[in-house]
Amino acid sequence: MFTVKERKTRNEFIVILVKAVIYAALVYFRIYKPSLYDESIFIQQLTSGLFIFLGPSLTVSLLRLVIIVWYIKKHRLKSNIKDNFILGIDRIESILNVVFFALAFIVFMGNDPKAFLTSITIVAAAIALTFKDYITNMINGLIIMFSDQLSLGDHIKVGEIEGKILDITLINMILQNEDNDMVIIPNSVVFSSVIVNQSKQNIRKLSVEFHILLHFGYTPEYLENYLKKVVVGYADYLVLDGLSIKTLSINKDEATFKVQVLLNKYDKQKEREIRREIYTAIMKLSQKQNQVGSAEITDPGNRIN
Structure with a gap:
């Protein structure tokens, strides 16, 4: 059975600690400028790029940690839980880190970020137009993550x-x-x-639609009582009087019915067993008749297991 994902909190603290140590080393290089730093253009560009990336990235990581701790305490959740809200925060952090890395790479290559971004404005607009579907997906994904209508495990x-x-x-x-x-x-x-x-929902619905020839003479009341006896062995999983029959349509040769069963708990294996019992019972109805004919069973979106 699905369980809510758990965060590896220890790894998160290790990542933040590593970022902080490297950032402190970069600050030391930029303040005291050892001889190795002054003599190498490559090291200067590398440290400048890392400084541009790690500073904002470390800030975002600390801010993310503060928000998550506040959220967990507010809702009294487990410290290592990972739900939609935390998932959304993680995705935003990932997007920002990509932006910070791109700026850091521009600095590492010796370019001025402002001038570079200005020069590629038209190109960026063309890229945004080309990948608009991906951008739309990203925005929709963030909206879903921060919504309380859908959650991991639903x-x-x-x-x-x-x-x-x-x-x-x-x-x-x-x-x-x-x-x-x-x-x-x-x-x-x-x-x-x-x-x-x-x-x-507090209950789960199991539905099966089927067609049966009119000459069999089965009424909705008869079918409902018959199928209730079929599922009586699964009473612990069913809502009391939770099986009902609906007549969807009638034509000159056949009628279409819908069986609806209300389950009080979710159990995939038991649901399959109940569905199979209903299928089997409906097919047996036609076999009781000496007349020529058969019952046609359909179940949109499902199949006999």
């Missing part, structure tokens, strides 16, 4: 795709479906789609 349905949220990156949302396959959906698709978050 069981959701996006269109015909259903599964648990394993991760949310700046580009994609990663789901694990019922067959344990990893499904990658672009954030822009998630953001613009109708999403059913089943984990936000």
Whole structure:
């Protein structure tokens, strides 16, 4: 069963400590300027680039740590938990570090950052236009991360795709479906789609649609009572009187019904067993008749396991 990701807090402190030590060494070089520093243009450019990168990066890392500690204490969470909010903070830190690294590289190459950025403004605009879909995905990803509507571990349905949220990156949302396959959906698709978050409900719904020929003479009441007996062995997993039958449509030859079962807890294995029992029971109904015909069973988005 999926568990919320845990942060490696020890590694975070080690990274901050290493950044602080290197930054202190760079400050020493720039203040006291040892002979090796004055004699080598390469070392001067290297230390200047590292200084440009590590200063802001260290500041952002410390600010991130303060925000996370405040957030954890406010919500009384485990110190090493990693939820949507913390994930969003991490992604923002990554983006800023990329920006700081780009500026540091410009300085290392001996260019003036302001003049360089001004000279590539047109190029930057063209790049932004070319990669607008990626930028849109990144913005949508950050919005999803800071939203309380979707969380890591939630069981959701996006269109015909259903599964648990394993991760949310700046580009994609990663789901694990019922067959344990990893499904990658672009954030822009998630953001613009109708999403059913089943984990936000107190109960989980299991639905099966099927068509059955009218000449069998099965009424909705008969089908409902019949299927209730079929799932009686799973009473511990079902809401009391949680099975119902809905008539979706009727034509001259067949009727379309929908079985809906309300589960009081999520258990993927038991859900598959219940679904299989319902499929089997519906198929057996047609076998009880001496007439020629069969029941056609459909289940959009699912299949017989």
